[in-house]
Amino acid sequence: MTAEFGALAAVAGAVGTTAAAGASAIRSAADLGREGIGLARGGVREARAGGERRHERKMHAAGSGGDEG
8 A cells, every 4th residue: 555655646746746847837938928018018118209209300390491291
């Protein structure tokens, strides 16, 4: 009976190790997802700032009689 319990404990240990590795992989994927979202938000901010700068240049040119309008 002791050998069977030992084998059962080994299998349970292996399952626990596999589950821990799977959880670690899921956390890593989640971290990458959050990082990707952060990068995307940064890109949106940069695009918005670029659009605002273009708008300001256009308005400045229109106000000074330029032909950029």
